[in-house]
Amino acid sequence: MSQKTSSQIRCVTCTAPVNIAVIKYWGKTDEKRILPTNPSLSVTLGQDELRAKTSVAVSSRFTEDRMWLNGIEQSVNSPRVQNVLKEIRRRAHKRKSGENKDDLGLAHHVHIVSENNFPTAAGLASSAAGYACLVYALSKLFEVNGEISDIARQGSGSACRSLYGGYVLWKMASKDDGSDSHAVQVQPESHWPQMRALILVVSDQKKHVGSTEGMQTTVQTSELMETRFKLVERRTEDIIKAINDRDFPTFAKITMQESNQLHAVCLDTYPPIFYMTDTSRLIVRLVHAINDILGKVKVAYTFDAGPNACLYLLEEDVPRVLSLVRHFFPASKDAGNSSFVTGLKFDEIEPSTADTSQINLPISEGAVKYIIHTKVGPGPQVLKDPKESLFTPEGKPKL
Ligand SMILES: Nc1ncnc2c1ncn2[C@@H]1O[C@H](COP(=O)(O)OP(=O)(O)OP(=O)(O)O)[C@@H](O)[C@H]1O
Ligand SMILES: C[C@@](O)(CCOP(=O)(O)OP(=O)(O)O)CC(=O)O
Numbered sequence: 001m002s003q004k005t006s007s008q009i010r011c012v013t014c015t016a017p018v019n020i021a022v023i024k025y026w027g028k029t030d031e032k033r034i035l036p037t038n039p040s041l042s043v044t045l046g047q048d049e050l051r052a053k054t055s056v057a058v059s060s061r062f063t064e065d066r067m068w069l070n071g072i073e074q075s076v077n078s079p080r081v082q083n084v085l086k087e088i089r090r091r092a093h094k095r096k097s098g099e100n101k102d103d104l105g106l107a108h109h110v111h112i113v114s115e116n117n118f119p120t121a122a123g124l125a126s127s128a129a130g131y132a133c134l135v136y137a138l139s140k141l142f143e144v145n146g147e148i149s150d151i152a153r154q155g156s157g158s159a160c161r162s163l164y165g166g167y168v169l170w171k172m173a174s175k176d177d178g179s180d181s182h183a184v185q186v187q188p189e190s191h192w193p194q195m196r197a198l199i200l201v202v203s204d205q206k207k208h209v210g211s212t213e214g215m216q217t218t219v220q221t222s223e224l225m226e227t228r229f230k231l232v233e234r235r236t237e238d239i240i241k242a243i244n245d246r247d248f249p250t251f252a253k254i255t256m257q258e259s260n261q262l263h264a265v266c267l268d269t270y271p272p273i274f275y276m277t278d279t280s281r282l283i284v285r286l287v288h289a290i291n292d293i294l295g296k297v298k299v300a301y302t303f304d305a306g307p308n309a310c311l312y313l314l315e316e317d318v319p320r321v322l323s324l325v326r327h328f329f330p331a332s333k334d335a336g337n338s339s340f341v342t343g344l345k346f347d348e349i350e351p352s353t354a355d356t357s358q359i360n361l362p363i364s365e366g367a368v369k370y371i372i373h374t375k376v377g378p379g380p381q382v383l384k385d386p387k388e389s390l391f392t393p394e395g396k397p398k399l
Contacts, residue, residue: 123306332366
């Protein structure tokens, strides 16, 4: 599985997906072990449009653990990176007990080079893809088999869900040590081939309150959380049934109610946390207006800890929804050739032929920076071609 870039260096390169939750994780029962207050469930998105790519290498020549992200060296001393490295090495040692451990390089240092093909730390779940990719690559480098999503959880809670494709549940812990809080695949990406996602990027800037800090304050101060805890497990069961049955209206309604509730408890946090913006709320109004005109729930929105919208819909409805998004959220005139910054180009989207006069919304030029259109995708992948490595043949990071 691993490739040798030179006699002393072993290297593995992987990609891992972004996941966007439809049942939200927003609160921990154990901050240190990153154990959630409730189950959550996500959709794994396509890696052509949104993925982390990570190369990990081990060598007797490396004098310390080092990491580079998007071409810039990062400290590996963050507690989360350290937790991941320690747990992977512990499991590798345990597996290799009695055999010659040195052939895995467990006594040596590792170098990590990673990059995202989408904005990092911008509310697009880069930490989920990033930690999932790091853990998956290290598991291949050190031949750690079996369940590893619980290790990714220690990097970033939602990262555990990116270890699988399709529709993924992150279970709450039942054991005292939390070791059984990991991800399980509910359905593979092939289960509902018509499902699509449109990411409407309102901002790709770093958010003002990170998810970790935000959910901690919510748990400490929001009185609405008690109500949420009473219904979120049933909601999870209901959305799993809707996914199994390919019941889009039910899937969509629960997804939207969950998103609304996440932002309601954020507002009920003291001091309040405002992740959604006026543009986010206009997108909510557009989605409901589309569903009203069509007389059926054909599109759902969900918002994480930021203003960006993830719309879930079926393939047949993508052209109509895209054209209405283009009509009400045209690219700003200074966006060059009126195209979105990345992802779909403006002129790739047919202008709306629907009767937009039925939708009472302002035209918000430039409010949506760009749109990413993707499918439901697989979990992490190993890249076997040595040319894909983010290390040079001499073991230097490609920066
Ligand atoms: N490819 C990667 N490899 C390793 N770590 C990464 C990678 N991409 C992002 N990260 C880590 O995740 C951090 C960003 O996490 P953060 O939660 O702030 O943003 P996000 O995950 O993009 O947004 P959100 O959590 O709201 O979806 C980065 O500062 C970095 O530490
Ligand atoms: C709003 C969310 O995206 C929260 C993601 O939180 P993180 O997984 O980033 O938090 P940590 O465990 O503290 O790293 C909802 C979700 O993905 O379920």
